[in-house]
Every structure is written in structure tokens, then in C-alpha cells.
Amino acid sequence: MSEKSFYLSTPIYYVNDAPHIGHAYTTVAGDVLTRWHRQRGESVWFLTGTDEHGQKVLNTAEKNGVAPQDWCDKLVEDAWKPVWKALNIANDDFIRTTEPRHMERVQRFLSGLKEQGHIYSGKYEGPYCIGCEEFKLPGDLLEGGLCPIHSKPCETVSEENWFFRLSAFVPALIEHYKKNPTACEPASARNEVVAFLEGEVQDLSISRSTFDWGIPVPWDTKQVIYVWFDALLNYATAVGLGDEAGSVGAEMFAKTWPADVHLVGKDILRFHAVIWPAMLMAAGLPLPKKVFAHGWLLVGGEKMSKSKLTGIAPSDITDHFGVDAFRYYFLRAIPFGSDGSFSWEDMSARYTSELANDFGNLASRLIAMIEKYCDGVIPALAKDAALESALAETVAKADASMVALDFQGGINAIMEFCKRVNGYVTEREPWIVAKDESRKAELNEILYNTADSIRALAVLLHPVMPATCETLWAALGMQSSIAEQKISDVATWAQIPTGSRVTKGAVLFPRLEDPVAK
Numbered sequence: 360m361s362e363k364s365f366y367l368s369t370p371i372y373y374v375n376d377a378p379h380i381g382h383a384y385t386t387v388a389g390d391v392l393t394r395w396h397r398q399r400g401e402s403v404w405f406l407t408g409t410d411e412h413g414q415k416v417l418n419t420a421e422k423n424g425v426a427p428q429d430w431c432d433k434l435v436e437d438a439w440k441p442v443w444k445a446l447n448i449a450n451d452d453f454i455r456t457t458e459p460r461h462m463e464r465v466q467r468f469l470s471g472l473k474e475q476g477h478i479y480s481g482k483y484e485g486p487y488c489i490g491c492e493e494f495k496l497p498g499d500l501l502e503g504g505l506c507p508i509h510s511k512p513c514e515t516v517s518e519e520n521w522f523f524r525l526s527a528f529v530p531a532l533i534e535h536y537k538k539n540p541t542a543c544e545p546a547s548a549r550n551e552v553v554a555f556l557e558g559e560v561q562d563l564s565i566s567r568s569t570f571d572w573g574i575p576v577p578w579d580t581k582q583v584i585y586v587w588f589d590a591l592l593n594y595a596t597a598v599g600l601g602d603e604a605g606s607v608g609a610e611m612f613a614k615t616w617p618a619d620v621h622l623v624g625k626d627i628l629r630f631h632a633v634i635w636p637a638m639l640m641a642a643g644l645p646l647p648k649k650v651f652a653h654g655w656l657l658v659g660g661e662k663m664s665k666s667k668l669t670g671i672a673p674s675d676i677t678d679h680f681g682v683d684a685f686r687y688y689f690l691r692a693i694p695f696g697s698d699g700s701f702s703w704e705d706m707s708a709r710y711t712s713e714l715a716n717d718f719g720n721l722a723s724r725l726i727a728m729i730e731k732y733c734d735g736v737i738p739a740l741a742k743d744a745a746l747e748s749a750l751a752e753t754v755a756k757a758d759a760s761m762v763a764l765d766f767q768g769g770i771n772a773i774m775e776f777c778k779r780v781n782g783y784v785t786e787r788e789p790w791i792v793a794k795d796e797s798r799k800a801e802l803n804e805i806l807y808n809t810a811d812s813i814r815a816l817a818v819l820l821h822p823v824m825p826a827t828c829e830t831l832w833a834a835l836g837m838q839s840s841i842a843e844q845k846i847s848d849v850a851t852w853a854q855i856p857t858g859s860r861v862t863k864g865a866v867l868f869p870r871l872e873d874p875v876a877k
């Protein structure tokens with residue numbers, strides 16, 4: 360069988376509105392991590408998509424006077440896919456829960472669980488938050504019965520439904536997290552999940568009978584499958600869940616399952632770390648290796664959201680700072696797993712000091728000096744033991760951090776090396792050395808070492824800022840493809856070929872006209 364792929368998913372997003380920067384935060388993190396793994400030479404599968412059934416999407420479509428399928432089609436094509444394209448997201452697949460490939464596999468999976476005795480009929484009565492699409496426990500709610508996430512009242516549901524025997528899997532789930540601490544991260548998320556499991560977990564209603572925007576329960580078509588039960592399965596239906604042995608789907612499933620990382624926001628942790636693994640256990644399937652819950656982007660101290668009118672569109676930021684600065688900023692500024700506030704001032708400050716000054720200027724100064732002192736041609740190979748060992752350390756540190764989803768630690772390590780190279784140039788003063796013809800060899804050595812360091816920086820930053828690093832790669836005169844450069848080879852010194860012709864391209868990070876306008 361072919362090599363198992365590193366399989367990463369984002370949540371599938373509700374299509375009741377266009378994406379905001381909270382959604383983009385998860386998707387960019389997934390894109391950076393999968394690009395990093397690709398550059399480690401691994402086979403990778405990166406899935407994202409949209410969650411289209413349920414009351415929330417139905418209500419929005421109705422409010423807009425459009426049939427739900429038309430609403431979803433329009434939003435997916437006009438809003439979601441274009442935003443991911445604009446942000447340079449290199450997903451391998453995009454799943455929509457209204458696609459037949461998903462709906463058929465969900466129905467087959469549910470029938471399988473019923474045959475195995477994991478499904479029974481019963482009555483559900485209790486609070487339901489349409490914003491979360493979640494049956495709430497009275498203890499989850501704020502005073503006045505408000506949902507703590509949406510600050511809105513829940514509706515009271517009283518229906519005959521089909522139930523999944525979630526409670527039967529609690530002991531096995533507790534055991535799973537005790538044995539595999541990395542299966543749910545960060546530790547705070549795992550503790551929350553284990554505490555929840557150690558409380559009173561109830562069986563889950565997995566169907567709804569009061570509206571029909573969903574996948575019909577195969578043996579009771581007056582009911583539709585509960586939207587979360589339908590949605591969670593996307594991670595497996597997209598890669599061929601339950602397909603016949605020998606089929607393309609079965610082969611894909613063998614190559615990808617279990618998923619390596621499900622990236623989620625902390626608000627949807629329980630669904631992913633309790634309900635989803637229980638569904639998989641019931642079907643006798645292996646569990647995902649890791650569910651990682653990141654924090655929220657906050658505005659005014661609260662989770663940024665469209666429903667609270669605090670949603671910021673990615674283009675509001677990228678129009679000003681560019682796509683790559685957007686991709687860089689959130690992962691660099693906020694420890695992955697913690698909440699973080701967004702501020703224009705902080706983003707402007709980092710853009711100017713880290714991207715424009717430390718990185719962009721270093722590259723443009725080097726290219727200008729090679730043009731001026733070497734007729735635009737990379738001089739003879741040279742070495743600097745201190746830079747070389749700093750680079751080896753940087754690569755090891757960055758790689759360990761990135762694969763552990765510590766994006767901030769990984770980017771910091773790379774930017775520290777960038778500072779180090781700036782320090783090298785300042786210390787060696789090539790502009791002074793250039794004045795003395797007898798020091799030509801020394802000048803060449805400084806310029807070569809700086810150029811090769813920038814070559815390494817371009818590769819290491821490529822997963823975070825692909826377009827900028829591709830521009831820089833071309834400006835350095837590199838003929839190979841940057842995406843094919845392996846992380847494990849970055850620290851090998853002297854890869855930039857002598858004789859390559861550099862070109863002064865566009866400025867990588869243009870000066871901001873008005874840094875804190877908005």
C-alpha cells in the first residue's frame with residue numbers, strides 16, 4: 360500500500376454568512392501546517408468545506424427569500440471558495456455536506472450503527488441553541504436561559520427523535536485520553552474534555568422532525584439527521600468512508616484514515632473530542648490522532664462574530680497589509696491555543712518592524728549590493744561557521760515547533776535567524792569593505808553568506824508566506840521550485856549557485872501609507 364498521508368482537516372463552516380477572520384484563522388493555520396508537512400517531503404491531504412444543513416442555514420435562506428440549496432450554492436461559490444483562493448489556501452479537497460458523495464455515505468454509516476444496536480428511538484425535551492446547533496444542558500446556560508456563546512435565548516425542543524448511545528462510550532473515551540494525552544491538545548482542552556466525560560454524559564438526539572433541510576434518516580424519512588452528526592462525518596465521507604473493498608474510495612480511506620489533526624476552535628471542542636470519537640468507536644473505526652482546539656480572535660474582549668456584528672472580513676485587512684502579512688500576523692502574534700485580540704496598531708507595528716524592516720529590507724539590501732558590487736551575479740561559494748550552526752539550530756527548532764502546532768514558536772525561531780543575519784551584515788559592513796579593492800574576496804564572502812542565509816529564510820517562511828517567498832526565490836535567481844525544497848535540506852550550506860543572476864523585483868513589503876488608518 361502507498362504511504363499514509365498526513366491528513367488535516369479544518370471544521371466545515373456554516374454557510375449562513377461570508378467568512379470572517381475567525382474562520383480564516385483556522386483555515387490559514389491548516390494551510391501553513393500542511394504546507395510545512397509537504398516541505399518535509401510527506402504525502403499530505405488537506406480538507407476544508409462547508410456545513411450546509413440544519414436550522415441555522417435554513418432560517419437564513421428563508422429570511423433572504425431563497426431556497427436553502429440555492430442559498431448554499433451562491434454563498435459557497437461567491438464567498439467561501441473565492442476567499443480561500445485569495446488567501447492562497449492550497450486545500451486538496453472541498454467537501455459540501457449537500458453533495459451526494461457525503462449524503463450517501465452518511466446514510467450508510469447511520470444504518471450501520473442502527474444494525475449494531477447503537478441507535479434507539481426516544482423523546483428529547485430541552486433547550487436548543489440554533490446559533491450553536493446544539494442541544495444544551497441547563498447547566499450550560501447563562502441566567503435567563505441564554506446561550507453563553509451567542510448571548511441569545513435558546514428554543515425549547517420537544518420531539519420524538521432517534522438517539523445515539525453516546526453514554527455507552529464514556530469509559531472508553533476517558534481511557535483513550537488518559538492513554539493518549541496528545542489526542543486532544545492543548546492540555547487545557549484535554550482537561551476540559553475529561554472533566555466533561557467524568558460528569559453525567561447523556562445520550563444524543565441525532566435526528567430532527569420539525570423541518571426537512573437535512574439528510575433523511577434512511578429508515579424514517581420524516582426525520583432528518585441532526586446537523587452535527589451529519590457534519591462530523593464529513594472528515595470520513597470526503598475520503599471514502601465505508602466504500603467497498605478495492606474501490607477508489609476504499610483505497611483513499613486506507614491512505615488517509617485516521618486523520619492526523621482535526622483543527623477546531625475551542626467552542627466546538629466537545630463535538631470533536633466526545634461525540635465524534637464515540638461515533639467512530641461505535642463503527643469500529645480508528646480514532647483521529649489529534650484534535651487541536653485553538654482560541655478565539657476577540658473584539659472588545661468577546662469572541663468576534665458576525666451575529667454580534669463584530670465580524671471583520673479578511674479583505675478588510677488584506678487590502679491594507681497584503682495576504683502574506685495576514686497569514687503571518689495571527690500565527691506570529693497569538694500562541695496557538697490561546698485567545699488573542701486583534702488590533703490594527705499591533706498589526707502595523709509588526710508589519711513594519713518584522714516584515715518590512717527585518718525581512719524585506721534585508722532581502723532588498725542584499726540584492727542592491729550584489730547588483731552594485733558584483734554586477735548582479737552571486738559571487739563564489741563561501742562559508743561562515745557561526746551562521747551555519749545558527750541556521751542548523753533554527754531549522755531544528757522551527758521544525759519541532761511547527762509539527763507540534765506551536766506556530767508562534769516556529770515563526771519566532773525563523774525570525775530570530777533573520778535578525779541574526781541582519782546583525783551579521785551590520786557587523787561586517789560590506790559597504791565599507793567595498794571601498795577597498797584589496798578586500799574584494801572578503802566582500803564576496805559577506806555577500807555570499809548573506810545570500811545563502813536569505814535562501815534559507817525564503818524556504819522556511821514559504822509555508823507561512825508563499826507568494827512573497829516565491830517572489831524572493833525568483834529574485835535570488837533560483838531556478839528550482841521553492842515548494843520542492845525540503846525542510847531537512849535547508850541547513851545544508853551553500854545551495855545558492857555561484858553565477859546566479861539576481862533581479863531587483865517588487866518590494867516584498869511596501870511601506871504602509873497610513874499604518875493605523877481604519
Ligand code: MSP
Nearest residue numbers: 370371372373381410590591623624655656662663
Ligand atoms: N459548522 C460548524 C463546524 C462543523 S465541523 C464538523 C461550525 N461552523 S462555524 O462556521 O460556526 O465555525 C467554524 C470555526 O470557526 C470554528 O472552529 C470556530 O471556532 C471558528 N471561529 C468562529 N469565530 C471565531 C473567532 N472569533 N475566532 C477564532 N475562531 C472562530 O461551528
